[in-house]
Amino acid sequence: MQTRARSRGFWPLAAFFGLFVAFLYGPTVTIVVLSFQGPEGGLTFPMRGVSTRWFENLFETQMVGDFGGSFLRSMTLGAIVTVVTVVVSFMAGLAFRRRFPGSTALFYLAVASLIVPSVLVSLGIGLMFRLAGLDPAWWSSGLGAHLTWTLPFGLLIMFAVFNRFSPAYEEAARDLGASPWQTIRHVVVPILLPSLIGVGLFGFTLSYDEFARSLYTAGTFNTLPLEIYGMTTNVTTPVLYALGTVTTGVSFLVIAAALGGVMLLRRRRGGG
Amino acid sequence: MKGKLAALALASPLALLLGVFLVVPIGTIVVVSFFDYDSVRIIPDFVWTNYDELLFSPITWKTYLQTLKFAAITWAICLLVGFTVAYFLAFHVASPMMQTVLFLVCTIPFWTSNIIRMISWIPFLGRNGLLNQALMSVGAIDQPLEFLLFSDFAVVLAYVHLYALFMVVPIFNSMVRIDRALVEAARDAGAGEWQVLRHVIIPLARPGIAIGSILVVAVVMGDFVTVRLMSGGQSASVGLMMVNAMSLLQYPAAAANAVVLLIVVLLMIAAMLRIVDIRKEL
Numbered sequence: 199m200q201t202r203a204r205s206r207g208f209w210p211l212a213a214f215f216g217l218f219v220a221f222l223y224g225p226t227v228t229i230v231v232l233s234f235q236g237p238e239g240g241l242t243f244p245m246r247g248v249s250t251r252w253f254e255n256l257f258e259t260q261m262v263g264d265f266g267g268s269f270l271r272s273m274t275l276g277a278i279v280t281v282v283t284v285v286v287s288f289m290a291g292l293a294f295r296r297r298f299p300g301s302t303a304l305f306y307l308a309v310a311s312l313i314v315p316s317v318l319v320s321l322g323i324g325l326m327f328r329l330a331g332l333d334p335a336w337w338s339s340g341l342g343a344h345l346t347w348t349l350p351f352g353l354l355i356m357f358a359v360f361n362r363f364s365p366a367y368e369e370a371a372r373d374l375g376a377s378p379w380q381t382i383r384h385v386v387v388p389i390l391l392p393s394l395i396g397v398g399l400f401g402f403t404l405s406y407d408e409f410a411r412s413l414y415t416a417g418t419f420n421t422l423p424l425e426i427y428g429m430t431t432n433v434t435t436p437v438l439y440a441l442g443t444v445t446t447g448v449s450f451l452v453i454a455a456a457l458g459g460v461m462l463l464r465r466r467r468g469g470g
Numbered sequence: 471m472k473g474k475l476a477a478l479a480l481a482s483p484l485a486l487l488l489g490v491f492l493v494v495p496i497g498t499i500v501v502v503s504f505f506d507y508d509s510v511r512i513i514p515d516f517v518w519t520n521y522d523e524l525l526f527s528p529i530t531w532k533t534y535l536q537t538l539k540f541a542a543i544t545w546a547i548c549l550l551v552g553f554t555v556a557y558f559l560a561f562h563v564a565s566p567m568m569q570t571v572l573f574l575v576c577t578i579p580f581w582t583s584n585i586i587r588m589i590s591w592i593p594f595l596g597r598n599g600l601l602n603q604a605l606m607s608v609g610a611i612d613q614p615l616e617f618l619l620f621s622d623f624a625v626v627l628a629y630v631h632l633y634a635l636f637m638v639v640p641i642f643n644s645m646v647r648i649d650r651a652l653v654e655a656a657r658d659a660g661a662g663e664w665q666v667l668r669h670v671i672i673p674l675a676r677p678g679i680a681i682g683s684i685l686v687v688a689v690v691m692g693d694f695v696t697v698r699l700m701s702g703g704q705s706a707s708v709g710l711m712m713v714n715a716m717s718l719l720q721y722p723a724a725a726a727n728a729v730v731l732l733i734v735v736l737l738m739i740a741a742m743l744r745i746v747d748i749r750k751e752l
Contacts, residue, residue: 225590293480315692322495342491403581442586
């Protein structure tokens with residue numbers, strides 16, 4: 199790339215970008231600050247002292263419903279969704295490298311899964327379970343509902359990945375006598391590992407934060423977003439913000455772990 | 471032949487999951503939309519009353535119009551913001567490293583909770599929120615503005631906040647694939663920055679614009695959480711109408727509404743898909 203003087207458009211555009219980032223992060227920063235509101239403080243500024251009272255409040259079950267339980271359920275569900283999304287998307291990605299009967303239909307089905315409104319999927323799965331005489335539960339109907347959201351993302355990422363993946367690696371492995379399974383296990387998976395981590399990140403975070411698709415599919419026990427939603431209607435103290443801070447913190451930890459993992463893999467490969 | 475079988479086997483878990491948790495549920499909705507119901511149960515039947523009641527109610531039409539209005543306004547703003555951000559990232563940030571970092575900065579909020587991101591507007595927009603305090607302290611207003619939170623304004627603001635990224639990512643993706651030689655050629659031929667944008671970049675970014683538009687329109691059309699939280703119950707959407715019917719246990723009514731909504735969304739997307747073949751763009 200040659201260096202050239204910045205064009206006239208650069209600074210206005212950079213300013214616009216800066217405003218956009220402030221718009222994205224500003225509100226989150228505010229609630230993080232306000233979650234340390236003093237015991238007398240309310241939902242808006244000014245801060246009346248600083249305390250961790252609202253975080254302590256969060257863990258007293260009677261105050262805000264079942265935070266601990268719903269948090270645990272959401273983490274578990276997120277973990278299951280992650281594993282299923284990575285495995286199933288990877289397999290489908292391998293499959294879609296050639297045409298097979300129904301490949302076009304399956305592709306459009308996956309795209310449809312992304313486009314059909316979440317509340318509709320939720321309603322449909324809820325009704326299906328009801329008609330089948332089954333009780334919806336977060337680990338059955340809830341899991342399925344979340345997968346209809348994470349799998350298309352996983353598949354689209356795998357499409358993009360395999361479009362840039364040279365089959366020469368596999369041919370080399372085959373020439374050296376590797377079985378199809380060995381080729382995948384020792385050649386394809388290691389090369390694509392960063393992308394698979396990316397798919398996993400989508401799987402976990404989308405599931406962990408999913409509300410609409412959980413609404414009619416979670417059954418008796420709430421997942422965390424359902425719990426948060428319930429709180430928005432009847433909690434008027436900064437404990438709401440404390441919850442926001444904790445959930446967002448967990449999301450950031452997961453994102454940081456995933457990105458850190460990808461960077462570590464890149465570095466180990468020596469800039470390759 | 472063997473390869474084809476292997477591909478089928480590899481694709482089957484995806485097909486099975488989408489079949490069980492997407493196709494069958496939508497089929498169920500269609501079936502249930504013809505059921506009858508009373509205040510305590512649903513009665514298997516084949517009646518058109520759910521559709522009759524839905525389509526001949528002025529409330530339905532008003533709600534659909536309102537939802538379409540939200541979708542149109544949100545789409546226009548997201549397009550403007552998303553395009554500008556993507557254009558800056560793709561054409562004005564020179565180092566690929568910086569490009570990745572800034573792109574990630576835009577993406578990270580997408581991986582955090584939508585509901586929390588909506589709630590986080592309260593301290594900004596509320597009656598005693600930061601914006602009102604600021605406006606009053608500079609003397610621009612002498613009473614707090616009431617329309618900031620719990621209004622259509624707040625709903626659209628939250629939509630843009632949540633979904634502008636759906637526009638940024640596909641447009642950016644289209645833009646980074648534009649051959650820089652084309653831009654150089656246009657410049658050498660004497661085109662100014664605007665002309666390059668208008669005659670080279672926008673036409674080539676069209677697939678990204680179409681995909682972004684589809685995503686934004688689809689999420690807004692089906693939304694109910696944002697409308698409920700941000701309008702404070704003062705505005706309606708089709709999704710909210712369905713959820714309300716569900717909470718009254720009027721499952722067949724909700725199902726009929728769902729079928730109509732699905733048809734409307736699919737028609738809108740089919741119209742947009744005429745502009746672009748998404749499979750070619752991946």
